[in-house]
Amino acid sequence: SVTVDAPEVDLSHLPRVTQELVAPPFVPAHEQVASTGPRVVEVRLEIEEKLMVVDEDTGAEVWALTYGGSVPGPMIVCHEGDYVEVTLVNPPTSVMEHNVDFHASTGALGGGGLTHVYPGEEVVLRWKATKPGTFVYHCAPGGEMIPYHICHGMNGAVMVLPRDGLKDGEGNPLSYDKVVYIGEQDYYLPMDDDGNYKTYEFAGGDYSDSLAAMRGLVPTHVVFNGAVGALTGEGALKAKVGETVLMVHTQANRDSRPHLIGGHADFLWEGGSFSDAPMTGFETWFIRGGAAGAAMYTFKQPGVYAYVTHNLIEAVLLGATGHFVVEGQWDNDLMAQLKEPGPIST
Amino acid sequence: SVTVDAPEVDLSHLPRVTQELVAPPFVPAHEQVASTGPRVVEVRLEIEEKLMVVDEDTGAEVWALTYGGSVPGPMIVCHEGDYVEVTLVNPPTSVMEHNVDFHASTGALGGGGLTHVYPGEEVVLRWKATKPGTFVYHCAPGGEMIPYHICHGMNGAVMVLPRDGLKDGEGNPLSYDKVVYIGEQDYYLPMDDDGNYKTYEFAGGDYSDSLAAMRGLVPTHVVFNGAVGALTGEGALKAKVGETVLMVHTQANRDSRPHLIGGHADFLWEGGSFSDAPMTGFETWFIRGGAAGAAMYTFKQPGVYAYVTHNLIEAVLLGATGHFVVEGQWDNDLMAQLKEPGPIST
Amino acid sequence: SVTVDAPEVDLSHLPRVTQELVAPPFVPAHEQVASTGPRVVEVRLEIEEKLMVVDEDTGAEVWALTYGGSVPGPMIVCHEGDYVEVTLVNPPTSVMEHNVDFHASTGALGGGGLTHVYPGEEVVLRWKATKPGTFVYHCAPGGEMIPYHICHGMNGAVMVLPRDGLKDGEGNPLSYDKVVYIGEQDYYLPMDDDGNYKTYEFAGGDYSDSLAAMRGLVPTHVVFNGAVGALTGEGALKAKVGETVLMVHTQANRDSRPHLIGGHADFLWEGGSFSDAPMTGFETWFIRGGAAGAAMYTFKQPGVYAYVTHNLIEAVLLGATGHFVVEGQWDNDLMAQLKEPGPIST
Ligand SMILES: [Cu+2]
Ligand SMILES: [Cu+2]
C-alpha cells in the first residue's frame, strides 16, 4: 500500500467530538461558526442492506445498499481544518463487500482504497477536511460494482463549513435557520416482459438485470430521500416566513436541476464549493452528477412549495418532488390575486 | 387559501403601462435603463390550444398548448421593482384547464396556485419583480398534467432588467441593439408500431401515449420557436456587423447547451441572473432545464451563423438549429482563407 | 462568398513558428507566459479515416474519422493575439469530404465554411485567437454529416493562453508542471438483432445505422482518448506528489462531469474561458457538450487516481475511466487508515 512507511501523525493534542448522525432530510447539530480550533470529529457509519419500497403505487422495490439504513446516507458536518474519523461497519448480516469514497478527502481514491470491509468487518479511516463545501460520499467497491452500489442508494454527503461560517460576495456573514438535506437517487429497476417491476429474494439478486437497465442510462425512478413521496405529506419539510433555509442537494450519479416552485436561490453555491462567493438570484440551479451543492433561501410567503428537479418529467412521472410547508402571513405586495377565476370580461 | 385575510396593498399611486406582447423570437419594445420609478406593467396572456406542424418533412404534428398561439409564449419585459399584472384568459374554445407559474415571482407556486382557469374563464394575478434576470414561466395544472402541458409548448419567458440596465463585471454599462428570444422545446411525439407519428383529433387526445413517450426521457424533437426550421430560411434572425445582440434562451424542461457557430458569448448570464456579473468569452453555455439564460454578442463578421444546442445530434437530427444572417464587411484579420481547397501541394 | 473583396491583411511583419502537433493525451511544447508579441502559429492537420477498436473486450470497432489519426485530434496551443494558420489535408485515400470548425475563431461557421476539402485536397485557413481559453474544434461538413463526423471522433481542442499566463481570482500567476488533454468521445455503435456490434467494410458504411442509433441519444460507449482503457494501464497518466497538472477536458457533443477520484479541482475554468477568474475547490465539474474546460490540481498523495465522468454508469459500463499514477510520499495528516479492516469490535 502507498501508505506503508509514511510518518505517523499525532493528533492527540486535538479535542475530539462524537457526531451523532441522523437520517435525512435532517442534519446533525452543529455550529455555523466554529467556536474552537480544529477538532477530530468521530462518526460511525453502519452499513445496512435492506429491501425498500420505492413507489407505493406500483409496489416497486429495491434491495437498497445503505449507510445507516437511509437513502441517502446520513450527512456528516464539520469545519474546514477538522479531521473526520470514520468507523465504517459492515455487519455480519450483509451479503456484500462495501467501502466508502469521500469526495471531500484527499488520496487513496477518497479513502475507497483503504476501507474495503467484508460482512462482519469494520475499518477506521481518518481524513482532513481541507476544502470547504458540500461533498458526496459513496461506495465504490470496484468495477461494475461501483455504479451498481451507487444506483442502489449507497451514497451520502459531507458538509465542510468554513471555520468562520458562510459569506456573501462582499464578505458579509450568511447564516441559516435550518439545513435540509435532499438526496436525489436514480434507480434503474428491472422490469419483466409485461412491464412489471421484478422482485428479488436478496441483496444483489438483481445484479445482471440491473446492469443491463443501467446501461441504457434512463432511470425508472428519480426520487428524494429514497422513495417516491418521501418528502411530501407526512415527510414534508417545514419552515416559517422569514426563516432562512440552506438546501443541500446531493446527486451521486446523475445531473439534476433543482428548483423551488414559488421561491428562488437567494444565494447559491452551485458546485458546492464554499471557497468561492455564492451566486445570487437563481430560478433553477444545476447539480453536476457526482456532486452536492447548496442553495440558501429566506421564505417570504406562506404555503406549499414544491421542490423539484426541473425536468418535470422526472419530477412528476419519475418521482423527484418534495414539499416545503411554510407558515406565516401572506404578502400581497409580492403577489396578489386581483380577480378570482371567473367568466371572461371582454 | 393562504392569501385570505392578508392586508391589501394599494398601488394606485404607481404609473401603469400596458405591454403589447409579440410573438417570439421578437420581444416587446422596452427601455434598457428605466427612465421612471417602478410601474405596474399590464399584460394579457390568451391561451390557445392549436394543432401545429412540428416537422414539415415528416408531417409530425402536435396539439400544442400555448400562451398567445406561439411556442414558446410571448416574452414579458419589465424592470426590477416593477409589478407585473397578468390577465390570463382561457377561451371557451379550449378543452383543458390551465394556469401559469412565473419563476420570477414569489409565492403560491409562482402564481400557479392562484391562476387555474377553466375554458371560458379568466383570472388576474399581480406579482412583483424582485429578482433581475431572465426567467421561465409555464403552465403547471397539477400532477401528470404538469409535464404534459410543458412538453406541449406551454411555456415562455420574463426578462426583468435591472433598473439601471445591464453591467459588466466592473460595473460598466452594457447595452444591446436587439434581443432575440429563442425558446427551445422538447417534444415526445407518439409513434405507431411502424415508426410513423400518430395523429389525434383534439387537444389532449394524445395524453396517455404522450406520458408513455415522455417517461423514456428521450425527445423525438428538440426545436426552436416551436417547429423544425422555424428560425431558418424566412424565419432566420437578422443582424449587422457591429451590432450587439442579447440572446435569451429558455428551456422549460430539459438541459440545453447553446452555441453560436462562428461566434461566442462575449458576456454570459448563464443561469439567467442579472444580479451577478456576467461571465465572458464562452464558446458554449448551459441552460439548466427549467431556466432561461442570456448571452450577449457583438457580431464581427458577416455571413450565416448557426445557433444550435451543441449536442449536435439534437441540433441536426432533432431540429434545434436556427440561423442568424449577418450583413457587413468581412475582416481578414480575424479569419482568412489563405489557400482555397485544391490539390495537396506536398 | 462573404470574404470576397475584403481588404487583405499583411502579417508578414509577424514572427512565424511551426507547431509540431502530438497525439493526445500529450500537448505541444509551449510557453505558459508568452516571451514575444503575437506570432503566426503554423499547424498541419492531416485527416485520417481509420478502423479503430473501441473496446477490446467486445471487439467493438468504429471507422473513425480523425484529425491526425487520433481521437480526439491533436491539441493546438497558442496565446491570445496569435494567429493560427492551419493547413488541413484530406488525403486521396479518404472516402469522405471533411472540414474544420474552430470554436476559438470568429466567422464563417468557425472556418467550417472556408475549409471543405474532398479527398486529395488541402486548404489553408488563418484565424486570430481573440478569446483566451480552451476550445473545441470539429468537423462539420453539413446536415446529418455534422453529428455523424463528430460522433466518429472528428474533434479536438485548441488552448489559447493569456499572453501573461493563467491567474487566480486575485491576479496571482498560476503555472502548471504539465498539461493532460483528455478528449471524451461518445460513440453510438450499431448492433444487430442479437446485440452484437456490427462491422463495416469502409468508412461511412455504417451511415444509416449510425444515424438511427444516434437519434436515440444514448451512447453505447463513452471513452477517453478514443477507446475503452486508452488512459489506463500502459496508457495511464503520470504525475508526482507536488506537481501541478492542468487537465483539459473536451467533449464535442455531449455533457460530461469530470471527477478525479481522491483529488479535486483546486482551480477550475469550467466553461473553458481564461478571461474569467477560476472557481476553486470543486469535487466534480461540468463540461458543457460542445466545449472544453480546464481544471488545475496539485497532487498531494501518491497512488492511483481514477479520472472519470461521474455518471459512474458511463465511467464503468460505457468506458469513461482514465488513471493517473502518482509517485511520492503518503501524507498521514491528510488521510490515515487508523484501523485495518477486521472483525467488528463493539
Ligand atoms: Cu457498497
Ligand atoms: Cu465519486
Ligand SMILES: [Cu+2]
Ligand atoms: Cu396548460
Ligand SMILES: [Cu+2]
Ligand atoms: Cu417551473
Ligand SMILES: [Cu+2]
Ligand atoms: Cu469530417
Ligand SMILES: [Cu+2]
Ligand atoms: Cu461546434
Ligand SMILES: [Mg+2]
Ligand atoms: Mg405513481
Ligand SMILES: [Mg+2]
Ligand atoms: Mg409522503
Ligand SMILES: [Mg+2]
Ligand atoms: Mg460539492
Ligand SMILES: [Mg+2]
Ligand atoms: Mg427532417
Ligand SMILES: [Mg+2]
Ligand atoms: Mg424556416
Ligand SMILES: [Mg+2]
Ligand atoms: Mg433564468
Ligand SMILES: [Mg+2]
Ligand atoms: Mg468491457
Ligand SMILES: [Mg+2]
Ligand atoms: Mg489501457
Ligand SMILES: [Mg+2]
Ligand atoms: Mg472552452
